[in-house]
Amino acid sequence: MDTIIHAPIENVWKAWTDPSVILSWFGSDSGGKGLQANLDVRPGGRFKISFANADHAEHTCFGVYDEVKEFSKLSFSWEWKSEPGVVSFVTLLLTPENNITRMHFEHAHVGNASKHDYTHGWRTTFIKLEQVLIQQEKW
Numbered sequence: 001m002d003t004i005i006h007a008p009i010e011n012v013w014k015a016w017t018d019p020s021v022i023l024s025w026f027g028s029d030s031g032g033k034g035l036q037a038n039l040d041v042r043p044g045g046r047f048k049i050s051f052a053n054a055d056h057a058e059h060t061c062f063g064v065y066d067e068v069k070e071f072s073k074l075s076f077s078w079e080w081k082s083e084p085g086v087v088s089f090v091t092l093l094l095t096p097e098n099n100i101t102r103m104h105f106e107h108a109h110v111g112n113a114s115k116h117d118y119t120h121g122w123r124t125t126f127i128k129l130e131q132v133l134i135q136q137e138k139w
Helices: 009-017 118-138
Strands: 002-005 033-039 046-052 058-069 073-080 088-097 100-108
Touching: 002 118, 009 088, 009 100, 009 118, 100 118
Parallel strands: none
Antiparallel strands: 002 100, 033 046, 046 058, 058 073, 073 088, 088 100
16 A cells, blocks of 8 residues: 655654654544554564544554664564454555655555454554644644
């Protein structure tokens, strides 16, 4: 899935790697909010992100970073606390284009063991991401 983010690549990278920023956009519910984020952004480092939907249902995802190439690539395993043992893999590629960023996103090895609709979830999450980054540019 390719998405154009109307923000410089440095800001998009920070949105994925800074705990305080990731909490402002992570999760597909537009009325949701981030609760806690621990990110050790280095190969072999772990992440854990908790967020709540507008209905107060809490969700936690976690994984291990595989590749970390500043401003260009992140890849990591992905698991939900609610689905132990169901492991998938995310790859994020960032490419600068003038003052915008092309974000190529792949969520692989999802299989049919997960109950999540990843395509819909990530699309709505990326809308929140872009809105947060556009607001930051205005500050």
